[in-house]
Amino acid sequence: MDQHNTGDELTCRELVELVTDYLEQALPAPERARFDAHLAACEGCRDYLDQIRRTIGVLGRLDPATLTDDERTRLIALFRGWRAGAGR
Amino acid sequence: MSIALSPQSAGGTSPGTDELALVEALRRGDEAAFLALVERYHAPLMRAALAYVGSRAVAEEVVQETWIGVLQGIARFEGRSSLKTWIYRILSNCARSRGAREARSVPFADLGATGDEGPSVDPASFIPPGQVDAGWWSSHPASWAGLPEERFLAAETRAVIEGAVATLPPAQRTVITLRDIEGWPADEVCQLLAISDANQRVLLHRARARVRAALARYLTEG
Numbered sequence: 001m002d003q004h005n006t007g008d009e010l011t012c013r014e015l016v017e018l019v020t021d022y023l024e025q026a027l028p029a030p031e032r033a034r035f036d037a038h039l040a041a042c043e044g045c046r047d048y049l050d051q052i053r054r055t056i057g058v059l060g061r062l063d064p065a066t067l068t069d070d071e072r073t074r075l076i077a078l079f080r081g082w083r084a085g086a087g088r
Numbered sequence: 089m090s091i092a093l094s095p096q097s098a099g100g101t102s103p104g105t106d107e108l109a110l111v112e113a114l115r116r117g118d119e120a121a122f123l124a125l126v127e128r129y130h131a132p133l134m135r136a137a138l139a140y141v142g143s144r145a146v147a148e149e150v151v152q153e154t155w156i157g158v159l160q161g162i163a164r165f166e167g168r169s170s171l172k173t174w175i176y177r178i179l180s181n182c183a184r185s186r187g188a189r190e191a192r193s194v195p196f197a198d199l200g201a202t203g204d205e206g207p208s209v210d211p212a213s214f215i216p217p218g219q220v221d222a223g224w225w226s227s228h229p230a231s232w233a234g235l236p237e238e239r240f241l242a243a244e245t246r247a248v249i250e251g252a253v254a255t256l257p258p259a260q261r262t263v264i265t266l267r268d269i270e271g272w273p274a275d276e277v278c279q280l281l282a283i284s285d286a287n288q289r290v291l292l293h294r295a296r297a298r299v300r301a302a303l304a305r306y307l308t309e310g
């Protein structure tokens with residue numbers, strides 16, 4: 001756990017730049033293994049990855065964009081105009 | 089409403105049967121069919137348009153042009169892509185031509201550029217080079233495990249996130265909007281924006297890193 005900087009281990013600073021490739025399953029297998037090995041040894045990076053996942057979670061739950069009454073009215077008018085113009 | 093879209097039909101690469109029914113109805117001038125489309129896609133199109141052009145007034149015009157394009161083009165829709173992809177392609181074209189007309193709106197030429205080249209995390213958070221354990225955390229990110237779920241769902245927290253997204257460089261904003269807010273799969277985003285998979289990931293990475301940083305500042309200071 002405290003044996004840092006041995007061999008070709010990832011540093012935390014390197015790991016944070018690989019997080020998206022990791023989550024997107026875009027890391028080649030050896031890189032992924034290095035990433036997982038670092039995570040297993042590093043609480044800070046586990047917390048960082050968790051923060052990224054929570055951030056993605058909140059982004060996915062932003063208020064669903066909804067149509068306003070004004071927009072609906074305007075679009076119906078647009079449609080009727082088009083239909084009249086198209087001779088339907 | 090007589091015709092509805094199932095959520096499953098929104099993605100994918102070819103239109104589902106209900107989409108085809110909708111297209112047929114729209115060609116006949118069926119207002120309910122148009123309304124079904126509008127209910128489903130107008131607000132997400134507005135969000136995507138805002139990501140492209142950055143100004144609400146221009147985004148509204150772009151989406152209006154998009155709907156006109158849909159109505160004018162529906163007779164020629166061949167179903168080689170999903171209806172959603174086809175509609176977003178029209179939006180993308182409208183936004184592009186708008187960008188060409190108004191220099192201030194869309195840096196579409198730069199969509200392949202990543203926006204900023206800064207690191208994901210403030211370098212001061214890491215032990216500096218030359219010291220023992222260089223590159224490891226000098227100050228750990230806070231654990232969010234103890235924060236109550238309500239904290240993440242609070243209107244104020246979501247406002248922080250919306251604000252962070254709004255201030256991203258346009259290409260990053262577009263990608264994170266489509267991927268993480270609208271839930272598009274990566275391949276559809278690449279196709280729509282005509283960017284490589286690797287480029288899409290770089291944009292998404294920078295965007296997520298900046299939004300995370302804003303959220304971390306808010307949650308630990310607020």
Ligand SMILES: [Zn+2]
Pocket residue numbers: 011012015038042043044045046224225
């Ligand atoms: Zn680490």
